[in-house]
Structure formats: structure tokens, C-alpha cells
Amino acid sequence: MRTLYHLWLSPFSRKVRLVLAEKDLAFEMSVEKIWERRPDFLALNPAGQVPVLIDDEGPDGPVTLCDSGAICEYLEEAYPKRGLIPGIPTDRAEVRRLVAWFDCKFYEEVTRNLVGEKILKRFLGLGEPSSEAIRAGLTNIHYHLDYIGYLCERRTWLAGDHLSLADLAAAAHLSCVDYLGNVPWEEHAEAKEWYARVKSRPAFRPLLADRIPGVSPPKHYADLDF
Amino acid sequence: MRTLYHLWLSPFSRKVRLVLAEKDLAFEMSVEKIWERRPDFLALNPAGQVPVLIDDEGPDGPVTLCDSGAICEYLEEAYPKRGLIPGIPTDRAEVRRLVAWFDCKFYEEVTRNLVGEKILKRFLGLGEPSSEAIRAGLTNIHYHLDYIGYLCERRTWLAGDHLSLADLAAAAHLSCVDYLGNVPWEEHAEAKEWYARVKSRPAFRPLLADRIPGVSPPKHYADLDF
Numbered sequence: 147m148r149t150l151y152h153l154w155l156s157p158f159s160r161k162v163r164l165v166l167a168e169k170d171l172a173f174e175m176s177v178e179k180i181w182e183r184r185p186d187f188l189a190l191n192p193a194g195q196v197p198v199l200i201d202d203e204g205p206d207g208p209v210t211l212c213d214s215g216a217i218c219e220y221l222e223e224a225y226p227k228r229g230l231i232p233g234i235p236t237d238r239a240e241v242r243r244l245v246a247w248f249d250c251k252f253y254e255e256v257t258r259n260l261v262g263e264k265i266l267k268r269f270l271g272l273g274e275p276s277s278e279a280i281r282a283g284l285t286n287i288h289y290h291l292d293y294i295g296y297l298c299e300r301r302t303w304l305a306g307d308h309l310s311l312a313d314l315a316a317a318a319h320l321s322c323v324d325y326l327g328n329v330p331w332e333e334h335a336e337a338k339e340w341y342a343r344v345k346s347r348p349a350f351r352p353l354l355a356d357r358i359p360g361v362s363p364p365k366h367y368a369d370l371d372f
Numbered sequence: 373m374r375t376l377y378h379l380w381l382s383p384f385s386r387k388v389r390l391v392l393a394e395k396d397l398a399f400e401m402s403v404e405k406i407w408e409r410r411p412d413f414l415a416l417n418p419a420g421q422v423p424v425l426i427d428d429e430g431p432d433g434p435v436t437l438c439d440s441g442a443i444c445e446y447l448e449e450a451y452p453k454r455g456l457i458p459g460i461p462t463d464r465a466e467v468r469r470l471v472a473w474f475d476c477k478f479y480e481e482v483t484r485n486l487v488g489e490k491i492l493k494r495f496l497g498l499g500e501p502s503s504e505a506i507r508a509g510l511t512n513i514h515y516h517l518d519y520i521g522y523l524c525e526r527r528t529w530l531a532g533d534h535l536s537l538a539d540l541a542a543a544a545h546l547s548c549v550d551y552l553g554n555v556p557w558e559e560h561a562e563a564k565e566w567y568a569r570v571k572s573r574p575a576f577r578p579l580l581a582d583r584i585p586g587v588s589p590p591k592h593y594a595d596l597d598f
Contacts, residue, residue, distance in 0.1 A: 213476075
């Protein structure tokens with residue numbers, strides 16, 4: 147059985163969970179408290195980060211994979227059915243541009259400022275959340291929701307005609323922020339319509355069942371008709 | 373002719389320059405002062421970042437490409453000769469893991485603390501460099517040079533038997549830090565030997581000729597026998 151080492155509100159872990167589920171690949175999950183720096187885990191990934199995927203059913207034999215980007219590209223190559231980086235090289239570049247947009251820019255400007263400050267900082271013992279960072283995150287998210295709306299006015303899915311890794315990366319980040327109740331959906335109708343479509347996919351259901359000890363999500367979090 | 377919008381000490385721009393040169397693809401460079409937020413440039417890349425590559429000779433017609441990761445994957449697919457992400461999916465995952473190591477972890481722990489503080493902050497008008505950040509960068513770089521040494525004791529190049537995008541990403545970051553004279557080569561013989569091999573490649577020569585106005589590199593920067 148495949149094993150995914152993850153953290154509940156890690157958007158990078160969630161992206162990999164979505165890719166595995168969209169490709170119908172069975173896997174078990176193991177929560178890795180990365181702040182404990184467990185030697186057996188550091189032997190798997192010297193970077194000390196989640197996600198890490200052990201694929202013991204890979205077409206080229208068992209393999210340990212680190213970094214969510216490398217894992218998603220591997221899954222696309224090893225299990226090309228239900229392709230999530232579809233098309234010719236220029237189409238694929240657009241998918242990857244948007245994945246980087248959410249994994250780098252959105253992460254830096256929104257996820258880190260909200261999920262990082264409110265949740266991860268506590269577990270890492272790094273002190274109180276910074277109210278300045280939280281304010282920045284709450285401001286920045288509008289710009290990104292506008293950008294999603296802009297793309298959805300022109301395309302069916304974020305990168306084009308088909309659901310792609312770009313949608314899964316974006317939804318992975320937004321789902322973490324939504325767990326905190328910090329996504330102003332009511333002010334961004336197009337982005338909300340797009341998120342409702344991603345959220346209603348069977349692959350998304352396990353994420354909506356996540357519950358982090360001591361932190362309850364708002365009522366609408368798991369609601370498909372939010 | 374292809375055009376690369378870049379900044380001199382952007383490790384992500386340098387990585388793309390190295391890939392283009394290794395693949396023998398001709399291109400012109402245009403310095404983009406991203407802090408000026410030029411509307412014509414934001415129309416090319418709404419993220420406002422370099423590198424951006426306009427490939428008007430692409431096999432599928434002209435295309436504008438943003439994000440160094442997406443650009444490198446595109447170049448690998450559109451121009452597969454002199455492959456830089458070689459092998460089967462598991463080999464390719466190892467190349468991408470290490471690219472992420474340098475573009476995320478090394479960038480965060482070293483490049484940003486040194487090049488970001490000493491150079492970029494000045495151009496962005498963000499005030500004086502933080503001495504705390506610089507101290508952190510100078511401390512962290514030892515760990516990464518040790519890791520390069522560890523890999524080179526086991527492999528010919530960072531990701532395996534062949535030069536790959538992992539070597540180019542790592543060397544792109546190190547070349548920026550080396551321009552500031554902040555790489556303690558003398559304490560890391562294996563890493564130095566590996567860097568000398570990358571540095572002596574014809575593709576690397578243009579980087580060694582870079583000169584940033586007002587900031588001279590140390591004498592050994594362009595020296596192949598440093």
C-alpha cells in the first residue's frame with residue numbers, strides 16, 4: 147500500500163491527496179509531526195518537510211518521493227491515466243505557471259500569513275500569531291480571488307478546458323484557509339462558483355472530513371452548497 | 373529571436389539562462405526592473421516576477437512563459453535534445469526533488485538572506501539589510517555545502533550519473549552568493565570540486581561575465597581555477 151506522510155492543514159499535502167484520489171490510486175495516510183524531527187522521517191526526507199510519498203506499487207518498483215511538485219510530476223508520469231497536466235508543452239506550461247502561482251505566490255501572501263500564523267506557529271512553538279501578518283493575509287486574499295474570477299470568466303477551469311493540477315493546487319490552499327473561515331466567498335461570486343465545482347468532486351470529500359484537534363472548521367466548510 | 377526578461381542576480385533567471393545555453397538555444401536578454409511594475413511587463417506576467425521567456429521559435433508557435441519551473445519543464449519538453457531531466461520517472465523525481473531543495477529551501481535559508489538582503493532590498497527600496505538575516509544566511513550555507521558534498525561522495529553529479537537541472541539550479545543559487553564573496557569554498561572541498569566542474573562548462577561562461585552596477589564581485593568569482 148502507498149503511504150503519504152502529511153499534515154492536515156498542509157496545502158502541499160492536500161494537493162498530493164487530491165492528485166492521488168483523482169487518479170484513483172489507493173493510499174494510507176500517516177500524520178508526521180515535522181516539528182519533532184523524527185530521525186526515521188529525516189532519513190526519508192532530509193528536508194524534514196511533508197508531503198512524502200512512499201509508492202511501493204510504482205511501475206519501476208518501490209520509491210520514496212519528496213517535495214509536492216516532484217511527487218505530482220512523478221504521479222503524472224507513472225500513472226498517465228486521468229492526466230492532470232494535459233495538452234501540448236505550451237498548455238502544460240500554463241498549468242505549471244498556475245501551480246507555481248498558488249504554491250509560491252498565494253502561499254507566501256495568504257496561506258503562510260493565515261494558516262502558518264494561526265495553526266503551524268502554535269505547533270512549532272514559535273509564539274503568538276502576528277496580527278500584522280494576519281491582516282496582510284486577509285487583505286491579499288481578495289486579489290487572488292479576483293484573479294481566479296478573471297480566469298474563470300475566460301476558461302472553464304483555471305488553466306483551460308480541463309480540470310488540471312492548477313485547480314487542485316489552488317483548491318488545496320483555499321481549503322486550508324477556508325477551514326479557518328477566512329475566505330470571503332460572498333464578495334467573489336465567480337471564485338465561489340469555481341470552488342463549488344472542485345469541492346463537489348469525489349476526490350475532495352476526504353479533505354472535507356478532516357478535523358484538526360482543538361480547531362473546528364466553520365459550518366460551511368464541509369457544505370457543498372455553501 | 374527568443375527573449376528572456378531577467379535580473380542579474382536572480383537565481384531563477386540564471387537557472388533558465390543555463391538551461392537555454394546547455395540546450396544551445398539562442399536568446400536575447402532584457403533586464404526587467406520588476407520594482408518599477410511596468411504595465412507592459414505585468415501584461416506578460418501578472419505575478420510581476422522574472423524570469424519570463426518569450427519563445428517565438430517554439431515547435432508549437434510563439435509562446436510567453438512565466439515561472440522558472442514551468443519554463444524549464446517547457447524547454448525540456450519542447451527541446452528534448454541534451455535532456456536535463458533524464459531517466460525513468462523515479463530518476464526524474466530525484467532531479468525535481470533537488471531542484472526544489474535549492475529553489476525553495478536553499479533560497480529561503482541562504483539566497484534570500486544574503487542576495488535578497490544585500491542587493492534586492494536596496495533596489496526595492498525596502499531599507500537597510502538585516503544583520504540578523506545575513507548572519508543566518510552565512511550560518512545556513514555550511515549545511516547546504518555539506519549536503520552537496522554528501523551527494524557528490526555518492527554520485528557523479530547531484531542527482532546521479534548525469535549533469536541535470538539539479539546541478540544547474542544549485543549552481544545558479546551558489547553563483548549569486550559567490551558574486552557577493554559569501555561562499556566558504558575553502559571549508560567544503562567536495563562542494564568546491566563539484567562547482568568547479570559546473571563552472572567550467574561553456575554554458576556557465578556568460579554568468580561569470582555579469583557585472584552589477586556598483587557591486588564588484590571578488591576576484592575568484594570568474595576564475596575557473598579558484
